[in-house]
Amino acid sequence: MKNLEEKTLTSEKIYKGKIIDLQVDKVSLPDGGTSYREIVKHPGAVAIMAITNEQKLVLVRQYRKALEKTIYEIPAGKLDIGEEPKICAKRELQEETGYSANTWKKLVGFYTSPGFADEFIHLYEASQLTLGETSPDEDEFVERVELTWDECLDKISSGEICDAKTVHAITLWKLK
Amino acid sequence: MKNLEEKTLTSEKIYKGKIIDLQVDKVSLPDGGTSYREIVKHPGAVAIMAITNEQKLVLVRQYRKALEKTIYEIPAGKLDIGEEPKICAKRELQEETGYSANTWKKLVGFYTSPGFADEFIHLYEASQLTLGETSPDEDEFVERVELTWDECLDKISSGEICDAKTVHAITLWKLK
Numbered sequence: 001m002k003n004l005e006e007k008t009l010t011s012e013k014i015y016k017g018k019i020i021d022l023q024v025d026k027v028s029l030p031d032g033g034t035s036y037r038e039i040v041k042h043p044g045a046v047a048i049m050a051i052t053n054e055q056k057l058v059l060v061r062q063y064r065k066a067l068e069k070t071i072y073e074i075p076a077g078k079l080d081i082g083e084e085p086k087i088c089a090k091r092e093l094q095e096e097t098g099y100s101a102n103t104w105k106k107l108v109g110f111y112t113s114p115g116f117a118d119e120f121i122h123l124y125e126a127s128q129l130t131l132g133e134t135s136p137d138e139d140e141f142v143e144r145v146e147l148t149w150d151e152c153l154d155k156i157s158s159g160e161i162c163d164a165k166t167v168h169a170i171t172l173w174k175l176k
Numbered sequence: 177m178k179n180l181e182e183k184t185l186t187s188e189k190i191y192k193g194k195i196i197d198l199q200v201d202k203v204s205l206p207d208g209g210t211s212y213r214e215i216v217k218h219p220g221a222v223a224i225m226a227i228t229n230e231q232k233l234v235l236v237r238q239y240r241k242a243l244e245k246t247i248y249e250i251p252a253g254k255l256d257i258g259e260e261p262k263i264c265a266k267r268e269l270q271e272e273t274g275y276s277a278n279t280w281k282k283l284v285g286f287y288t289s290p291g292f293a294d295e296f297i298h299l300y301e302a303s304q305l306t307l308g309e310t311s312p313d314e315d316e317f318v319e320r321v322e323l324t325w326d327e328c329l330d331k332i333s334s335g336e337i338c339d340a341k342t343v344h345a346i347t348l349w350k351l352k
Contacts, residue, residue, distance in 0.1 A: 035315035139211035
């Protein structure tokens with residue numbers, strides 16, 4: 001296997017934000033040349049494939065400013081500093097949907113956009129759900145929706161479900 | 177269904193880069209409050225699930241500076257301005273792996289990180305492959321690898337395959 005590593009020559013901090021930071025690294029390439037890499041730093045996140053006792057998938061409608069539209073997504077949220085992903089998953093499911101779950105299972109983890117960002121999502125399955133109160137963040141407005149498998153497929157076809165982690169969770173649900 | 181739209185009050189351009197731009201929008205929230213949204217603008221991309229005549233998946237090893245490691249991914253690349261995704265998919269498959277394909281099929285499309293970025297990936301399936309020469313970009317160093325289904329699963333377990341679009345393509349391959 002080839003050594004493809006790129007060594008950092010310099011690293012410039014461009015922006016330090018509420019959720020993401022941006023830096024631009026000058027790197028040495030495997031052939032001795034140099035280039036620049038634009039890198040978004042993100043604290044990481046969890047997402048939850050929650051299945052109700054009626055075999056429906058729990059989703060939230062959420063306005064995504066980056067897309068300028070409201071889309072359907074599985075519940076998700078970013079990790080607080082030092083927070084264990086499973087604790088975060090339980091917190092986010094309750095905050096966004098009001099559900100708590102008796103059964104939790106880690107499914108898979110993945111980087112969402114390794115070409116320019118270090119965001120890593122831990123995907124969990126939650127079942128045996130009990131509905132309580134929601135408690136979203138103060139700048140977070142979401143609406144809970146529960147969809148059957150066929151309704152999920154219709155919304156993938158129509159483009160209302162167009163989020164990678166959500167499409168992936170629905171595909172995994174199919175495999176069960 | 178609730179109206180969850182966030183209207184733009186101001187938009188500040190923070191950075192204009194080679195691959196991504198960054199802006200911070202001040203928005204009005206559904207309850208009348210205000211907040212800030214950090215938004216990464218990306219031109220969009222394609223990814224290709226290419227299956228060889230020996231029923232192996234074509235991947236590339238690539239160093240990802242954002243992750244500081246070399247990972248396995250399906251071939252992918254960003255859209256040139258105004259480029260049709262299918263033309264881009266054919267170009268990227270040839271550039272990164274040397275393969276051309278007789279059969280192309282659009283599988284699905286998704287936003288990779290709608291919480292902070294507008295990147296949209298068009299995922300294609302390519303088959304009936306013929307191997308030619310590679311022609312990577314001048315700052316792109318990749319190594320072609322072909323893996324069986326079982327080898328893909330092993331590398332998901334070991335964490336060497338940890339990229340969302342690649343894990344998704346492997347899951348779709350399983351469903352075929």
